[in-house]
Amino acid sequence: MDFQRELKKQKCDKEEGDQPTNLISCLPDEIALEIFSRLPIKSVLQSRFACRHWRLLTHDPYLVNMHLSQALISQRLCLILHSDDPIRNQLHFAEFSDVGDIQTVRKIDTPFASSMPEFSIIGSCNGLLCLVDSLLSDTIYIYNPFTRDYKVLPNSTVFEDQNVIFGFGFNPINKDYKVIKIVYYHKTYNLDILMPSRRLMDISSQRSDVQIYNLGSNEWRSIGEAPYIIDKRSLPGVLVSGRLHWLSRLGKYNGRYNRIIISFDLSDDSFREIPKPGGSKIWVHFIVVVLGCCLSVAVPLPGGNGAVEIWVMKEYGVQESWVKEFTLGAYIPRFIHPQFQRSFRLRKNFLTVKLLRNLCLLKNGEILVEYRGGNLVSYNRDTRIFKELSFRGMSRLYQTTVHVGSLYPVVQS
Numbered sequence: 001m002d003f004q005r006e007l008k009k010q011k012c013d014k015e016e017g018d019q020p021t022n023l024i025s026c027l028p029d030e031i032a033l034e035i036f037s038r039l040p041i042k043s044v045l046q047s048r049f050a051c052r053h054w055r056l057l058t059h060d061p062y063l064v065n066m067h068l069s070q071a072l073i074s075q076r077l078c079l080i081l082h083s084d085d086p087i088r089n090q091l092h093f094a095e096f097s098d099v100g101d102i103q104t105v106r107k108i109d110t111p112f113a114s115s116m117p118e119f120s121i122i123g124s125c126n127g128l129l130c131l132v133d134s135l136l137s138d139t140i141y142i143y144n145p146f147t148r149d150y151k152v153l154p155n156s157t158v159f160e161d162q163n164v165i166f167g168f169g170f171n172p173i174n175k176d177y178k179v180i181k182i183v184y185y186h187k188t189y190n191l192d193i194l195m196p197s198r199r200l201m202d203i204s205s206q207r208s209d210v211q212i213y214n215l216g217s218n219e220w221r222s223i224g225e226a227p228y229i230i231d232k233r234s235l236p237g238v239l240v241s242g243r244l245h246w247l248s249r250l251g252k253y254n255g256r257y258n259r260i261i262i263s264f265d266l267s268d269d270s271f272r273e274i275p276k277p278g279g280s281k282i283w284v285h286f287i288v289v290v291l292g293c294c295l296s297v298a299v300p301l302p303g304g305n306g307a308v309e310i311w312v313m314k315e316y317g318v319q320e321s322w323v324k325e326f327t328l329g330a331y332i333p334r335f336i337h338p339q340f341q342r343s344f345r346l347r348k349n350f351l352t353v354k355l356l357r358n359l360c361l362l363k364n365g366e367i368l369v370e371y372r373g374g375n376l377v378s379y380n381r382d383t384r385i386f387k388e389l390s391f392r393g394m395s396r397l398y399q400t401t402v403h404v405g406s407l408y409p410v411v412q413s
Contacts, residue, residue, distance in 0.1 A: 127406025
């Protein structure tokens with residue numbers, strides 16, 4: 001449907017004497033769009049059922065872009081809670097109030113649940129989620145959980161005995177979304193011509209293949225091998241400044257065993273190394289996150305007390321801009337059984353950061369922290385107090401994705 005044409009027709013009808021049925025219909029469309037852009041995503045979607053004119057306004061491409069911009073400026077964030085129920089995975093979203101408290105938690109329908117009951121979240125970008133089949137890793141959906149618009153991607157090349165690293169992001173140069181699939185596999189050889197099912201894996205010849213899907217072109221393409229081996233336990237690619245980031249596997253770099261931060265530029269499909277705080281200092285246990293739109297790392301505090309230092313790269317790509325922003329106090333996740341807590345305390349200097357999964361800066365200045373196993377807490381940097389967050393009626397096992405609700409359609413008209 002040509003929404004601009006419909007809006008012009010309605011404007012002509014009003015000029016010919018039709019009486020508007022509501023206050024917003026009396027306003028110029030530019031002002032009405034400005035009002036809609038400042039509303040929460042739920043309110044905008046609900047307004048589509050009020051009248052035809054509002055429905056057309058909420059589909060206007062100008063509003064789609066303006067609403068997302070306002071949401072990012074005002075930090076109108078929500079959490080997507082992915083619970084792994086025994087029969088079927090479920091999604092919920094948690095809203096924040098203006099002061100940063102979690103206000104409501106509601107279930108999100110997944111219209112593709114019958115074809116993909118178990119899935120993992122690859123990433124969130126501009127209101128779109130990228131989901132992959134947890135069992136097969138070859139079925140991928142791009143989904144707007146609020147508009148319920150989704151698209152299933154075509155299958156990409158599959159290798160035997162493959163390990164896959166995923167990433168999802170937006171190319172600000174070409175204005176297109178990309179899914180990155182980095183496949184690591186081994187060469188295999190037939191042991192018997194008469195029994196081709198008997199194969200031998202050559203562990204010394206690990207290979208890789210980097211596959212890229214562009215939403216605009218609707219096709220996969222291969223750009224060859226990856227120059228680095230990414231740790232398969234790494235979080236889904238962290239998106240900052242149009243680049244995805246992962247940690248490398250522990251290996252020999254510049255003559256020393258270490259881990260490095262790897263970036264993938266979505267504009268030119270190139271891999272690069274990102275300098276860490278401390279330069280060549282050896283860091284084995286740390287994770288990469290995004291905090292306040294900046295690339296950040298969480299590192300165990302020296303001394304073994306379980307606290308974690310948070311370093312933030314204030315100017316992307318500039319090593320000298322790394323700043324130690326704050327220290328996250330020691331915390332024992334609730335899933336650590338009491339009888340193991342004593343031994344956990346002895347080792348928590350390196351275990352805590354392994355259990356740490358996600359960070360989010362709230363409006364009230366507190367830090368939202370997720371530990372593996374579905375332990376979500378808020379941390380007050382002034383009082384150094386952790387507060388456990390729980391949601392009634394939800395599974396205790398879930399993973400958290402920081403998300404911005406948007407009107408962006410998956411399939412562009």
